[in-house]
Amino acid sequence: MVNEKLSEALKEIEYFLLDMDGTVYLGDELIGEMDQTLRFLREKGKKLIFLTNNSSKSNEKYIEKLKRLNLFGEGDEVYTSGMATADMLVERYPEETVYLLGTEALKEEFKSKGVNLVENGQPDIAVLAYDTELTYEKLCKFTTAIKKGALYIATHPDVNCPAPEVFVPDIGSFMAMIELSTGLKPIEIVGKPYDGMGKALMKRFDAGNNKFIMVGDRLHTDIKFGNNCGFYSALVLSGESALDDVKKSDARPTFILDSLNDIKNYF
Numbered sequence: 454m455v456n457e458k459l460s461e462a463l464k465e466i467e468y469f470l471l472d473m474d475g476t477v478y479l480g481d482e483l484i485g486e487m488d489q490t491l492r493f494l495r496e497k498g499k500k501l502i503f504l505t506n507n508s509s510k511s512n513e514k515y516i517e518k519l520k521r522l523n524l525f526g527e528g529d530e531v532y533t534s535g536m537a538t539a540d541m542l543v544e545r546y547p548e549e550t551v552y553l554l555g556t557e558a559l560k561e562e563f564k565s566k567g568v569n570l571v572e573n574g575q576p577d578i579a580v581l582a583y584d585t586e587l588t589y590e591k592l593c594k595f596t597t598a599i600k601k602g603a604l605y606i607a608t609h610p611d612v613n614c615p616a617p618e619v620f621v622p623d624i625g626s627f628m629a630m631i632e633l634s635t636g637l638k639p640i641e642i643v644g645k646p647y648d649g650m651g652k653a654l655m656k657r658f659d660a661g662n663n664k665f666i667m668v669g670d671r672l673h674t675d676i677k678f679g680n681n682c683g684f685y686s687a688l689v690l691s692g693e694s695a696l697d698d699v700k701k702s703d704a705r706p707t708f709i710l711d712s713l714n715d716i717k718n719y720f
């Protein structure tokens with residue numbers, strides 16, 4: 454595999470944005486000696502940020518799992534599309550009121566970041582998240598709010614949430630139902646492959662796009678996200694994609710690795 458420029462790029466890259474399933478673990482198993490690889494990256498001074506589109510869980514749930522697998526170290530962070538949405542709202546709409554269709558965990562997250570959440574009355578903005586505690590009442594509040602003119606923002610686009618044995622509709626399915634009912638689509642979607650999470654991180658760390666690399670196993674989400682943000686990207690073949698898939702996709706990984714463990718060879 455041709456990764457001639459990877460060693461050069463690693464000199465300027467400071468932030469490793471890491472997909473989780475298929476990239477650092479598979480289900481409940483580490484991919485190779487990933488714990489040692491991540492430790493190596495930390496020792497090289499790289500900041501590790503685990504990224505997920507799932508806005509139904511708080512980042513603590515992910516941190517728990519990563520700690521259990523020995524993958525979470527000092528200075529690491531988990532950043533969800535829900536957190537990115539809250540950061541974006543505080544930055545761009547500091548005064549506006551927000552109705553959040555989301556889990557209690559996400560509501561707490563929004564409040565702690567200073568988003569002006571309201572339960573009653575017409576909000577300025579209505580945010581759709583992956584709400585695993587969805588009720589009909591919440592749904593009607595949401596459709597009413599956007600029909601009456603609230604800005605409609607969604608945390609991410611995934612249609613289903615991968616799960617063993619059961620079939621789990623994610624936020625993209627809610628969007629389809631809301632569109633059929635109201636005729637309205639979100640004016641903005643924050644999560645991968647859109648650039649919202651990337652913009653929020655660049656802002657937060659005050660860093661240019663050449664300081665970031667997105668590492669993931671999916672071309673149409675992880676690598677597209679890297680492309681859309683102008684970040685370096687590395688496709689790892691340890692999860693969903695095979696080398697052949699690259700030719701068929703319009704997503705363009707900057708680098709391709711059998712797994713993230715190979716990165717050590719380029720320092």
Ligand SMILES: [Mg+2]
Nearest residue numbers: 472474475670
């Ligand atoms: Mg993945």
